[in-house]
Amino acid sequence: MAAGKEIRTQISSIKNTQKITSAMEMVASSKMKKAQDRMLASRPYCEKISNVIGHVAYAHSEFEHPYMNSSEKLQRIGIIIISSDRGLCGGLNTNLFRHILKQVVEYQAKGVEFDICTIGKKATSFFKNSGLNVKYVLTDLGDAPHFNDLLGTIKVMLDGFDTGETQQLSVAYNKFENTMVQAPTIMQLVPMVAGESDNMNHYWDYIYEPDAQEALSALLVRYIEALVYQGLVENIACEQSSRMIAMKSATDNAGDMVTELELVYNKARQAAITQEISEIVGGAAAV
């Protein structure tokens, strides 16, 4: 029964893998809950600051901030790419990268170049061989990234915009629709895309303290930081839910394989027994 033993080892190794994947599924689902809470907790800030930006866009400010409106010719685009540090989360990162590359190819056809900032190991290792200019790298932010961790990165990317090196800045991440659906998203940060007009058409402006430029700059930088931070926490929630689903299907598949192999094993065992009996019966008949 040589085949039987082989099958048995195979079954036990699949079962071991299944134990690992089901443990990872459970870990991911508990982390997913926390990641979603964090995502929801940071949402009010993002919404409020978007509202305020909406107001600012319709204030008739004496000072026009370059982030609000820029008409320079597009030559170089900066992208902040947010990915996970770890793999085994289904097609999450690959889908995002494919989505980005599609856009990149479209723009490159028009002669536009790219400066890239990667957040997370997966994006870093993917884009270092892509031939695009990777300017900044940020990894190991963990499951609960702190706002502080992002500031340096955002600052250097915005500096690139301020000095005129890049004419546009975007952030790419996976948007959390629900546990099953994650949508790869590229969002333009600066120059800001004007929102829809509401009923604030009469002439008005803020009182700025200490002055228009300083107050607006502080607000806009915080707005951009809030968007990137929101992208990061959403991407983490996506990562965990995507991993949970990937691990669940891996566990299910392992279960199916074990069932199939057990059938094969039983057949082999029965065949061996039948053969043995027929040999004994044959032997007895010969005597």
Added chain:
Amino acid sequence: MPTIHVDVVSATESLYSGEALCVFAPASTGELGIYPKHTALLSILKPGEVRVETDKGIESIYVSGGIVEVQPDVVTIFSDTAIRASDLDESKALEAKQRAQEAMENATESQDISATQAALAESMAQLQMINKMRGKKIF
């Protein structure tokens, strides 16, 4: 009594949301008292106390800087969670740049190095902040 809607939010949570009789905020040029129908205003906040007066009492919230936006019927206060110091940002920027260069050079090497480096960068930045705080009073 007319009321004004007040939201105090930070990047990680909503600190206060509700109607108030008036709000006091530590603006960069001095303390602001905001009553309903205040004219539109946008100001930077310095670290200090935000007081929200409601008919039930006074709510006091500490903010470490941020922004206040006033519309006639809404006040929104964005509290900073991050410690902002320009050299802190600068050092992080340099680190990020250095990591990018190394990642490009050692394209095949394991990522353990970057993990160590991130940890190193973090501790270096913390050290710098500590030195800064020792050097001068922050508030």
